[in-house]
Amino acid sequence: MLSFVVRRLAVAIPTLLILVVLSFILMYSAPGGPFNSERPLPPEVLANIEAKYGLDQPFWKQIVNYVSGVVTSFDFGPSFQYKDRTVNDVIAQGFPVTLTYGFWSFVVAVTVGVSLGVAAAIKQNSWLDYLAVGISIGAQVLPNFVMAPILLLVFTLWLGWLPGGGWEGGQWNYLIMPVIALSTSYMASIARITRSSMLEVLNTNFIRTAQAKGLPMRRVIWRHAMKPTILPVLSYLGPAFVGMITGSVIIDVFFSTGGIGQFFVNSAFNRDYSVIMGITILVGTLTILFNLLVDILYAWIDPKIRY
Amino acid sequence: MFPNRAAVEGVGEAMELAEVKGRSLWADARTRFFRNRAAVVSLIMLMLVAGFALFGGAFAEYENDFVDFSLIGSNAYKGVPSVETGHYFGTDSNGRDLFARTVQGTGISLMVGVVGALVAVIVGTLYGATAGYYGGRVDGLMMRIVDVLMSIPFMFVLILMLVIFGRSIFMLFLGIGLISWLDMARIARGQTLTIKNKEFVEVAVATGVHPVKIILRHIVPNLLGIVIVYATLLVPNMIIFESFISFLGLGVQEPATSLGALINEGSRTMQFGYYWQIAYPLFFFVVTIFAFFFVGDGLRDALDPKDR
Numbered sequence: 361m362l363s364f365v366v367r368r369l370a371v372a373i374p375t376l377l378i379l380v381v382l383s384f385i386l387m388y389s390a391p392g393g394p395f396n397s398e399r400p401l402p403p404e405v406l407a408n409i410e411a412k413y414g415l416d417q418p419f420w421k422q423i424v425n426y427v428s429g430v431v432t433s434f435d436f437g438p439s440f441q442y443k444d445r446t447v448n449d450v451i452a453q454g455f456p457v458t459l460t461y462g463f464w465s466f467v468v469a470v471t472v473g474v475s476l477g478v479a480a481a482i483k484q485n486s487w488l489d490y491l492a493v494g495i496s497i498g499a500q501v502l503p504n505f506v507m508a509p510i511l512l513l514v515f516t517l518w519l520g521w522l523p524g525g526g527w528e529g530g531q532w533n534y535l536i537m538p539v540i541a542l543s544t545s546y547m548a549s550i551a552r553i554t555r556s557s558m559l560e561v562l563n564t565n566f567i568r569t570a571q572a573k574g575l576p577m578r579r580v581i582w583r584h585a586m587k588p589t590i591l592p593v594l595s596y597l598g599p600a601f602v603g604m605i606t607g608s609v610i611i612d613v614f615f616s617t618g619g620i621g622q623f624f625v626n627s628a629f630n631r632d633y634s635v636i637m638g639i640t641i642l643v644g645t646l647t648i649l650f651n652l653l654v655d656i657l658y659a660w661i662d663p664k665i666r667y
Numbered sequence: 668m669f670p671n672r673a674a675v676e677g678v679g680e681a682m683e684l685a686e687v688k689g690r691s692l693w694a695d696a697r698t699r700f701f702r703n704r705a706a707v708v709s710l711i712m713l714m715l716v717a718g719f720a721l722f723g724g725a726f727a728e729y730e731n732d733f734v735d736f737s738l739i740g741s742n743a744y745k746g747v748p749s750v751e752t753g754h755y756f757g758t759d760s761n762g763r764d765l766f767a768r769t770v771q772g773t774g775i776s777l778m779v780g781v782v783g784a785l786v787a788v789i790v791g792t793l794y795g796a797t798a799g800y801y802g803g804r805v806d807g808l809m810m811r812i813v814d815v816l817m818s819i820p821f822m823f824v825l826i827l828m829l830v831i832f833g834r835s836i837f838m839l840f841l842g843i844g845l846i847s848w849l850d851m852a853r854i855a856r857g858q859t860l861t862i863k864n865k866e867f868v869e870v871a872v873a874t875g876v877h878p879v880k881i882i883l884r885h886i887v888p889n890l891l892g893i894v895i896v897y898a899t900l901l902v903p904n905m906i907i908f909e910s911f912i913s914f915l916g917l918g919v920q921e922p923a924t925s926l927g928a929l930i931n932e933g934s935r936t937m938q939f940g941y942y943w944q945i946a947y948p949l950f951f952f953v954v955t956i957f958a959f960f961f962v963g964d965g966l967r968d969a970l971d972p973k974d975r
Contacts, residue, residue, distance in 0.1 A: 506953070509930065606822040636830060643823055
């Protein structure tokens, strides 16, 4: 187990480095600089500013500086757009927000998805099953950027129950719509995967044996069927995580929640490279760590898996 | 006693009838596909949507970038959908004909989906087949690269690229092409692993056929079924991907538009009651995505019957 974890880490770290170097090369090759504005600065002033930010150094030195700054002190450098803030400040401001509703969306997607899938599989061909299948088919065409306007239309404009945006420190009524918009399509996928996986497991011999020796259904499901059922769901969690963290950009922009997504898009319009890079690297790191966690969990649940 | 002559002829006829033509895999699949009602209806819907995107422009009374200045500011009563004014789907908030824009946006979205799927089919299949066929260390390295690329949140990298190299439809295609083949490579590799141990590949190896030719002539054709299924299922994902970027305003640039951008514009004005501005693009988006998923499911059932 330990050697497995070490080996997975040995892959995760180069992946991370590739991501950092790749985004740095992209940024370096960008035409124009952060200080090329409509009103061009005198060349001497420009040279001074570039020297201050280390932009006059050769490419390899810049990249070494940047990477070592990120790795050793988690320092993404100053923002090119917000005068008084570094990239770290931007992340510190936006990230807790993203983390809050991201966490709840994830919890909702997994718990609701798995329970719906299990319930549908146990009561196959009942109204519950049809409902679950119907929801999971319907939600395929409702990605977050379609869900968000629809929710806003119904709950804010027609019913007037929920505020149409804002954050207010994460009060529950500001949290509901972002969480639903972000989690629905993943909830549906998880339900679908759980359902088909559970159906498959319920047809196996060891479940028949468990039922034959007279165990109550509840115990069969929890003690015997749940573990193999959850494996395919687990391997879906990695892509779901990427999808949600990407979707958070939409949520931030649409509901003005003030998460990193909003900074990301604003920076994309303002060509604030360091913020874009910082967020890209942060998100990439999270994704890679999460995948690592999923892999370890997977290997722990299913000892047959070793790669 | 002679057997009844008519009876003998009858047997002969029956034997002739019994010699039915052998049914190919594809003919079988076609029958199965057309028995699936949801898939057939979806296929018809898709054709209608494609027809709308291709020929709808001929029915539009306005160009998609024509601004009707007389309508700006009076959208609520003059920009409503109506046949009389020629704005069948109404106008957007800038007084442009929404019908023409929806036609154009649907076209872009479909094109993005198809291009993404094409890249996936060509690059992904060849990459996966090569990795699977050679196996061993080559396979390990090639698939490790795919794993690494897959664990990068590409939407962010693509937006970074769009910002740096400028937003253009070419960059969008490039970005979509960069990621779309990853899943396909995995699927093609998995399938190749089972195919390469079949007798016909062994024969090809034994008779000294060049590996490149084996992959192209013997392995890739046998991957086609599964590749077609996943390409069909990939198209809606690519459309969603592009719409996502366009929704943020980072994708297709004005005056061109795509369904994602139109949904975004519509969602901003729905609070004033201009529901048609979001309804029509949303309708075409949902129909297209739904239809592709159902056609893909139908194709999977048809080409891969064991997976039911």
